Amino acid sequence: MFTPRAIGYIRSPYSEASKIPKGLGAKHDVEGELEILPEFEQGLLDIDGFSHLYVIWCFDRSDGFDLCGRPPCDDRAHGVFATRSPRRPNPIALTVVELLGRRGNRLRVRGVDMLDGTPILDIKPYLSSIPEDHLRRGWLAEVEARKADTK
Amino acid sequence: MFTPRAIGYIRSPYSEASKIPKGLGAKHDVEGELEILPEFEQGLLDIDGFSHLYVIWCFDRSDGFDLCGRPPCDDRAHGVFATRSPRRPNPIALTVVELLGRRGNRLRVRGVDMLDGTPILDIKPYLSSIPEDHLRRGWLAEVEARKADTK
Numbered sequence: 001m002f003t004p005r006a007i008g009y010i011r012s013p014y015s016e017a018s019k020i021p022k023g024l025g026a027k028h029d030v031e032g033e034l035e036i037l038p039e040f041e042q043g044l045l046d047i048d049g050f051s052h053l054y055v056i057w058c059f060d061r062s063d064g065f066d067l068c069g070r071p072p073c074d075d076r077a078h079g080v081f082a083t084r085s086p087r088r089p090n091p092i093a094l095t096v097v098e099l100l101g102r103r104g105n106r107l108r109v110r111g112v113d114m115l116d117g118t119p120i121l122d123i124k125p126y127l128s129s130i131p132e133d134h135l136r137r138g139w140l141a142e143v144e145a146r147k148a149d150t151k
Numbered sequence: 152m153f154t155p156r157a158i159g160y161i162r163s164p165y166s167e168a169s170k171i172p173k174g175l176g177a178k179h180d181v182e183g184e185l186e187i188l189p190e191f192e193q194g195l196l197d198i199d200g201f202s203h204l205y206v207i208w209c210f211d212r213s214d215g216f217d218l219c220g221r222p223p224c225d226d227r228a229h230g231v232f233a234t235r236s237p238r239r240p241n242p243i244a245l246t247v248v249e250l251l252g253r254r255g256n257r258l259r260v261r262g263v264d265m266l267d268g269t270p271i272l273d274i275k276p277y278l279s280s281i282p283e284d285h286l287r288r289g290w291l292a293e294v295e296a297r298k299a300d301t302k
Contacts (some may be wrong), residue, residue, distance in 0.1 A: 001209050006240060043231040045229055047289070049289020056243055079194040081194045083193075092273050096281065132279070135280070138276065
């Protein structure tokens with residue numbers, strides 16, 4: 001199909017996966033940088049005008065995949081395409097970050113949930129949202145309801 | 152990094168790129184199917200509970216990339232990472248679709264903007280939105296404002 005290449009790397013305070021907040025109510029407001037390789041810097045022209053970006057990156061420290069697995073927040077298994085598990089047929093990840101500023105080939109962002117040094121595959125502008133009241137969140141909403149019941 | 156593989160293919164009414172609505176105000180409410188390969192079907196377990204999905208797919212009919220280019224809705228060039236151009240360093244695309252129903256390995260969805268037969272790389276649940284009033288949309292908002300002025 002194509003040969004993935006890094007367009008840059010994530011600079012993050014996380015050096016171990018165990019330190020990254022996971023599961024229900026995990027807050028991702030940590031700041032970091034998207035350091036784009038100099039040969040791709042021209043592709044950032046006008047990116048500064050967007051408040052939020054999609055970052056598509058590679059789970060480069062994940063190996064293999066499970067079609068079903070138990071996420072950290074639940075004791076039941078779900079299909080991999082209904083979770084954000086790193087063990088996927090294509091180890092591609094997606095994070096929405098807030099763009100705080102740009103300095104040359106470096107984008108300062110909030111909302112980092114990647115390990116330091118993670119390869120970035122693509123960046124796209126975040127253009128519109130599905131209104132929250134149109135969203136159904138399946139098993140995740142059920143887990144939240146179960147946990148709220150047992151509080 | 153990894154070798155991308157198709158987890159399935161898009162069934163869409165679009166057989167030519169020129170028929171897909173593009174640019175400002177383009178509506179993507181066309182229905183289609185995500186046909187997942189039988190060997191990955193188990194990964195769809197519990198996906199039915201989500202109203203919206205991220206579909207990560209491959210611009211398989213795009214070749215090469217431009218770091219700067221003029222999108223269909225503007226006469227000015229922008230960096231590729233500030234646009235949704237198919238001519239990207241990694242030809243990876245992202246579409247949010249509404250899940251209408253599942254029948255075995257086939258997901259009926261609304262919001263298809265892909266060509267028929269396009270390879271799917273990944274599906275993820277859409278969990279939350281950035282509120283519209285927190286979004287800035289850079290050059291795209293400027294184009295909209297310019298077009299509104301000249302009406």
